[in-house]
Amino acid sequence: xxxxxxxxxxxxxxxxxxxxxxxxxxxxxxxxxxxxxxxxxxxxxxxxxxxxxxxxxxxxxxxxxxxxxxxxxxxxxxxxxxxxxxxxxxxxxxxxxxxxxxxxxxxxxx
Amino acid sequence: xxxxxxxxxxxxxxxxxxxxxxxxxxxxxxxxxxxxxxxxxxxxxxxxxxxxxxxxxxxxxxxxxxxxxxxxxxxxxxxxxxxxxxxxxxxxxxxxxxxxxxxxxxxxxxxxxxxxxxx
Numbered sequence: 001x002x003x004x005x006x007x008x009x010x011x012x013x014x015x016x017x018x019x020x021x022x023x024x025x026x027x028x029x030x031x032x033x034x035x036x037x038x039x040x041x042x043x044x045x046x047x048x049x050x051x052x053x054x055x056x057x058x059x060x061x062x063x064x065x066x067x068x069x070x071x072x073x074x075x076x077x078x079x080x081x082x083x084x085x086x087x088x089x090x091x092x093x094x095x096x097x098x099x100x101x102x103x104x105x106x107x108x109x110x
Numbered sequence: 111x112x113x114x115x116x117x118x119x120x121x122x123x124x125x126x127x128x129x130x131x132x133x134x135x136x137x138x139x140x141x142x143x144x145x146x147x148x149x150x151x152x153x154x155x156x157x158x159x160x161x162x163x164x165x166x167x168x169x170x171x172x173x174x175x176x177x178x179x180x181x182x183x184x185x186x187x188x189x190x191x192x193x194x195x196x197x198x199x200x201x202x203x204x205x206x207x208x209x210x211x212x213x214x215x216x217x218x219x220x221x222x223x224x225x226x227x228x229x
Contacts, residue, residue, distance in 0.1 A: 003154065034215070046147075089155050
């Protein structure tokens, strides 16, 4: 199972919006509404930010939103803040009843 | 609150074995599936294995199939990962994570335990 494809890095200034893409296939991202997004700060465990394409767990800021079109999912962070810096990973359920993560995107707040 | 605490990591030679454990608390362990995910130093996340709440079904990444075995003890609220025939490329921080339930996502993660495979 190949990793989902994400851009290596995305940056933005405080207050701006950024979008991270996550491209898979019809056997994972395109075939199921089971796309999740995780945030990871250095040396820390990942934290769930979005599940089922666009749902936010309790306690996650509404500045984070998710969407999907075809085989590509997206995470948008609006009103970018310094605390949003970190690595972001998408993930998806697959047709083989397994789970696959994206390659990861480093978000930098300029 | 949900707590997941991994243990059992350490240094092992190539070809060796190691058993990781994850102690779960703060939720009804018997209701939820559980995952293992790993992260090699400086690299991205890699899903390793999943076990259903009652242990009836287990799923593995191709990279560990036939070498790793996921199991659980619902009476002890413990998740395990038996790792055999270890390779240098298995060097990583190993996280246990809770399956959300009605959907495919990992909603809580432990802090991880480091496994180093080196001669």
